[in-house]
Amino acid sequence: xxxxxxxxxxxxxxxxxxxxxxxxxxxxxxxxxxxxxxxxxxxxxxxxxxxxxxxxxxxxxxxxxxxxxxxxxxxxxxxxxxxxxxxxxxxxxxxxxxxxxxxxxxxxxxxxxxxxxxxxxxxxxxxxxxxxxxxxxxxxxxxxxxxxxxxxxxxxxxxxxxxxxxxxxxxxxxxxxxxxxxxxxxxxxxxxxxxxxxxxxxxxxxxxxxxxxxxxxxxxxxxxxxxxxxxxxxxxxxxxxxxxxxxxxxxxxxxxxxxxxxxxxxxxxxxxxxxxxxxxxxxxxxxxxxxxxxxxxxxxxxxxxxxxxxxxxxxxxxxxxxxxxxxxxxxxxxxxxxxxxxxxxxxxxxxxxxxxxxxxxxxxxxxxxxxxxxxxxxxxxxxxxxxxxxxxxxxxxxxxxxxxxxxxxxxxxxxxxxxxxxxxxxxxxxxxxxxxxxxxxxxxxxxxxxxxxxxxxxxxxxxx
Ligand code: PLP
Numbered sequence: 312x313x314x315x316x317x318x319x320x321x322x323x324x325x326x327x328x329x330x331x332x333x334x335x336x337x338x339x340x341x342x343x344x345x346x347x348x349x350x351x352x353x354x355x356x357x358x359x360x361x362x363x364x365x366x367x368x369x370x371x372x373x374x375x376x377x378x379x380x381x382x383x384x385x386x387x388x389x390x391x392x393x394x395x396x397x398x399x400x401x402x403x404x405x406x407x408x409x410x411x412x413x414x415x416x417x418x419x420x421x422x423x424x425x426x427x428x429x430x431x432x433x434x435x436x437x438x439x440x441x442x443x444x445x446x447x448x449x450x451x452x453x454x455x456x457x458x459x460x461x462x463x464x465x466x467x468x469x470x471x472x473x474x475x476x477x478x479x480x481x482x483x484x485x486x487x488x489x490x491x492x493x494x495x496x497x498x499x500x501x502x503x504x505x506x507x508x509x510x511x512x513x514x515x516x517x518x519x520x521x522x523x524x525x526x527x528x529x530x531x532x533x534x535x536x537x538x539x540x541x542x543x544x545x546x547x548x549x550x551x552x553x554x555x556x557x558x559x560x561x562x563x564x565x566x567x568x569x570x571x572x573x574x575x576x577x578x579x580x581x582x583x584x585x586x587x588x589x590x591x592x593x594x595x596x597x598x599x600x601x602x603x604x605x606x607x608x609x610x611x612x613x614x615x616x617x618x619x620x621x622x623x624x625x626x627x628x629x630x631x632x633x634x635x636x637x638x639x640x641x642x643x644x645x646x647x648x649x650x651x652x653x654x655x656x657x658x659x660x661x662x663x664x665x666x667x668x669x670x671x672x673x674x675x676x677x678x679x680x681x682x683x684x685x686x687x688x689x690x691x692x693x694x695x696x697x698x699x700x701x702x703x704x705x706x707x708x709x710x711x712x713x714x715x716x717x718x719x720x721x722x723x724x725x726x727x728x729x730x731x732x733x734x735x736x737x738x739x740x741x742x743x744x745x746x747x748x749x750x751x752x753x754x755x756x757x758x759x760x761x762x763x764x765x766x767x768x769x770x771x772x773x774x775x
Contacts, residue, residue, distance in 0.1 A: 432466025
């Protein structure tokens with residue numbers, strides 16, 4: 312534990328209460344309870360200001376600390392780099408920037424160029440801007456619309472919310488940016504709400520993708536430039552696309568000459584047991600954005616990765632002074648990000664964490680499925696790698712979403728037991744009912760069993 316005296320710690324808590332605007336939080340609860348301060352982390356565990364230990368099943372709350380806490384080799388790599396050369400605008404180059412780009416591209420056949428930025432939202436904005444600029448340069452500005460999917464999330468800026476498929480996150484922030492058009496979700500469990508009849512498996516997968524084509528036809532195919540999708544929807548409830556979906560998406564992308572932008576901000580760099588989520592499905596994107604797992608939270612870094620074909624479209628041409636990508640991200644030039652990312656990737660390789668992620672992910676989903684035999688409130692378990700969700704329903708046959716207050720009570724009960732899990736709250740009215748799990752890729756069988764044991768106890772107490 313940090314060596315603060317109790318008085319020092321009280322001062323920290325009071326400063327937090329007085330001055331911190333916590334993310335995603337209605338602050339009323341902090342009038343009656345102290346803010347929780349996380350003081351220290353090691354491996355899969357963190358300690359709060361009272362010295363209480365928590366097993367972290369959500370990698371820092373938002374799917375980020377993929378290689379676990381307290382990694383001295385990353386801290387040392389960042390320190391050494393910062394002392395040598397901390398920053399110069401990315402208009403020039405840096406040693407870790409070049410090296411990480413080379414290592415990253417080696418994991419992404421077909422991709423070629425890396426644009427550095429700081430957050431997932433920012434990386435997505437870069438891709439949106441490139442897509443728009445390509446529309447201007449190649450199609451006289453006509454193919455300007457970008458399709459996004461119901462339940463997906465791409466970030467916090469107004470443009471990203473314009474492409475946001477989670478209505479509660481968007482409420483009261485409009486008006487939005489024009490040119491973003493929604494396509495239906497692909498959650499088979501909720502197929503009966505979509506009016507396509509009683510379809511399942513590949514039939515459902517192809518139908519959900521056909522719905523994208525219907526939107527394209529309704530909008531006018533020559534107005535649609537790109538399709539932006541999460542490979543596996545994260546905060547919208549861990550939606551693993553059904554068989555047949557991605558194959559049909561690939562056909563549609565080709566048929567209508569769309570650019571395919573895959574948002575790997577959550578799935579990227581190992582979360583699903585492959586380096587990237589899209590690599591489970593054999594698709595070839597034009598843009599891939601990533602952030603959280605790139606440096607596991609040891610530095611702020613995001614990447615927008617694209618192909619050489621896209622890069623070629625932006626090469627200088629005489630008498631075309633607007634022809635290049637006129638974009639900058641100040642801290643895209645901070646070397647802490649790629650220095651941390653290089654060591655983060657080296658750890659994943661050295662410790663064979665992709666294999667561990669796949670194996671422990673199966674255990675996690677298996678354990679949750681076993682719990683669903685015991686707790687009727689678990690309607691469906693979904694997941695890939697160490698990325699799983701358990702959708703809670705108050706009536707299995709009717710699939711009525713469980714009461715949000717009770718879902719939150721399960722999360723709070725686990726926290727009380729010293730296990731941090733998440734829930735898909737504040738994203739979709741009525742459907743904030745999926746428990747979320749994303750332990751670090753270093754999780755052991757004992758960790759996984761401890762996580763699901765706490766959920767077992769919490770479900771028993773909250774739902775009886
Ligand atoms: N894309 C996805 C799929 C996300 O889940 C998030 C954040 O949770 C973002 C983009 C935005 O990333 P950031 O919060 O780093 O801007």
